[in-house]
Amino acid sequence: MNILVTGANGFVGKNLIAELKNRGFNNIFEFTRESDSSLLEKYTKECNFVFHLAGVNRPKDDKEFMEGNFGFTTKLLELLKKHGNESSVLVTSSIQAEKDNPYGKSKKAGEDLVFAHSIETGAKALVYRLPNLFGKWSKPNYNTVVATYCHNIARDLDIQVNNPDANLTLCYIDDVLDEFLGALEGKPTIQNNYCVVPITHNIKLGELANLIRGFKESRNNIGIPNMENALTKKLYSTYLSFLPEDKFSYDLKxxxxxxxxxxxxxxxxxxxxxxxxxxxxxxxxxxxxxxxxxxxxxxxxxxxxxxxxxxxxxxxxxxxxxxxxxxxxxxxxxxxxxxxxxxxxxxxxxxxxxxxxxxxxxxxxxxxx
Missing domain, CATH: 2.60.120.10 (Jelly Rolls)
Known part of the structure; x- marks a missing residue:
C-alpha cells in the first residue's frame, strides 16, 4: 500500500509515520512544506490512502489560515481527481471548526471540500475534528498548552495560567494513532458523519499546571505519579519527553x-x-x-x-x-x-x-x- 502523508514533519505526522513503519508499512510518501511541489503530482497519482495532516494553526497573518487550510486542500483534492484516484482521504480538522473565528472558518472550509470531493468522486471522506492533542514531539508555544507547560516547567521557566478553572478536553497522540490505523484498515469510529478518537480526557487548566509541576517535584521527593490514572500516565510520559538532554539523570541521597x-x-x-x-x-x-x-x-x-x-x-x-x-x-x-x-x-x-x-x-x- 502506498500511503501519502501531508504535514509529515508535524507533530501528528512524525508520530504517525513512526507507527506506520512499526507496523510494516514501508511505502510512505512524506510531503512537507519543504518538499518539491512536483512530488505531489506523483504522490497523488500513486497513493492508495491519504493522511492529510498539513495545516496552519499559528500564522503571522490571519489570511494564512485560509491559504494553508483551504488552499492546499483544494490543490491536493484537484490532483487526486485529475488522476482518477479514489483513495480514502483522512483529514485532521479541529473542534474549532464549529466556531466563528479565522482558524475555525478555514478548517470548516477544508472539511466542506473533502466532503464535496467524496460526493463527486466516491472516495471515502474521513474527517476528524480533533480536540487538544498532546504527546512526544509536540512543540511548545505552538501545538498545545501541554507542550508549553512541560517544556517550561522542565526548564524552571514561568508558565501562564490565565483561568485555572478553564476546562480542557485532551487527546493523547497514541490514542490518535490507534484510531488512525483503524481507519486505514477500514474501521474508523464515526459519529454524526464525523470521525472521532473515542478516548479523550477532561481536566481544568489549573489542575494540569499543578500536575506537571508535581512531575518535576517528584525527583526531589522520589515519588512516582499515580499511573492508575490514564491521563496522569500519558501526561507523565509527555513531560519526560521534554526533559533537557543534559537533565535525564538526577542524584539520590x-x-x-x-x-x-x-x-x-x-x-x-x-x-x-x-x-x-x-x-x-x-x-x-x-x-x-x-x-x-x-x-x-x-x-x-x-x-x-x-x-x-x-x-x-x-x-x-x-x-x-x-x-x-x-x-x-x-x-x-x-x-x-x-x-x-x-x-x-x-x-x-x-x-x-x-x-x-x-x-x-x-x-x-x-x-x-
Missing part, C-alpha cells in the same frame, strides 16, 4: 557509613517504597521486627544470608541468596530478621517495603535473631 550504604529510590503513598542497600563483606544489617510493615528482599549482586526467628521461638530459619540467582524473599511480620554479607564483594540488595518510612511511627523493634 546516599546514607553511607563503614558498613555500606542505604539509598531510597522510590516512595509512593499507595505502593510503599523501594531502596537499595549495599553491605560490605562480613556486615550484618537488620536484627529487628515489625508489627505491620513487611518487606521484599532481592539480592542482585554478591552473596548473602537472610536469617529469621519468630519472636516467641528459638528456631532460626536461614535463606542463602545470591546475585547469580535472582530470588525474592518475603519478610513476614512478627519475625525478627537480618541479612549478612557472607561473600567477598559488596552485597547489593533491592528492598521493597509496603509503606513509606514514618519517623513518628517507625514500627521497627530491635531484637537479635
Amino acid at each position: 546516599m546514607n553511607s557509613d563503614h558498613r555500606g550504604s542505604f539509598t531510597e529510590f522510590v516512595r509512593t503513598p499507595e505502593r510503599g517504597q523501594v531502596s537499595v542497600n549495599v553491605s560490605k563483606p562480613g556486615i550484618t544489617k537488620g536484627n529487628h521486627w515489625h508489627h505491620t510493615k513487611n518487606e521484599k528482599f532481592l539480592v542482585v549482586s554478591g552473596e548473602g544470608l537472610i536469617r529469621f526467628r519468630k519472636i516467641d521461638s528459638d528456631e532460626i530459619i536461614e535463606y542463602r541468596v545470591s546475585g547469580d540467582k535472582l530470588q525474592v524473599v518475603d519478610i513476614p511480620t512478627g519475625y525478627t530478621h537480618s541479612i549478612v554479607n557472607v561473600g567477598e564483594t559488596d552485597l547489593v540488595t533491592v528492598m521493597w517495603v509496603n509503606e513509606c518510612f514514618d519517623p513518628e511511627k517507625p514500627d521497627t523493634y530491635f531484637l537479635e535473631v
Whole structure:
C-alpha cells in the first residue's frame, strides 16, 4: 500500500509515520512544506490512502489560515481527481471548526471540500475534528498548552495560567494513532458523519499546571505519579519527553557509613517504597521486627544470608541468596530478621517495603535473631 502523508514533519505526522513503519508499512510518501511541489503530482497519482495532516494553526497573518487550510486542500483534492484516484482521504480538522473565528472558518472550509470531493468522486471522506492533542514531539508555544507547560516547567521557566478553572478536553497522540490505523484498515469510529478518537480526557487548566509541576517535584521527593490514572500516565510520559538532554539523570541521597550504604529510590503513598542497600563483606544489617510493615528482599549482586526467628521461638530459619540467582524473599511480620554479607564483594540488595518510612511511627523493634 502506498500511503501519502501531508504535514509529515508535524507533530501528528512524525508520530504517525513512526507507527506506520512499526507496523510494516514501508511505502510512505512524506510531503512537507519543504518538499518539491512536483512530488505531489506523483504522490497523488500513486497513493492508495491519504493522511492529510498539513495545516496552519499559528500564522503571522490571519489570511494564512485560509491559504494553508483551504488552499492546499483544494490543490491536493484537484490532483487526486485529475488522476482518477479514489483513495480514502483522512483529514485532521479541529473542534474549532464549529466556531466563528479565522482558524475555525478555514478548517470548516477544508472539511466542506473533502466532503464535496467524496460526493463527486466516491472516495471515502474521513474527517476528524480533533480536540487538544498532546504527546512526544509536540512543540511548545505552538501545538498545545501541554507542550508549553512541560517544556517550561522542565526548564524552571514561568508558565501562564490565565483561568485555572478553564476546562480542557485532551487527546493523547497514541490514542490518535490507534484510531488512525483503524481507519486505514477500514474501521474508523464515526459519529454524526464525523470521525472521532473515542478516548479523550477532561481536566481544568489549573489542575494540569499543578500536575506537571508535581512531575518535576517528584525527583526531589522520589515519588512516582499515580499511573492508575490514564491521563496522569500519558501526561507523565509527555513531560519526560521534554526533559533537557543534559537533565535525564538526577542524584539520590546516599546514607553511607563503614558498613555500606542505604539509598531510597522510590516512595509512593499507595505502593510503599523501594531502596537499595549495599553491605560490605562480613556486615550484618537488620536484627529487628515489625508489627505491620513487611518487606521484599532481592539480592542482585554478591552473596548473602537472610536469617529469621519468630519472636516467641528459638528456631532460626536461614535463606542463602545470591546475585547469580535472582530470588525474592518475603519478610513476614512478627519475625525478627537480618541479612549478612557472607561473600567477598559488596552485597547489593533491592528492598521493597509496603509503606513509606514514618519517623513518628517507625514500627521497627530491635531484637537479635
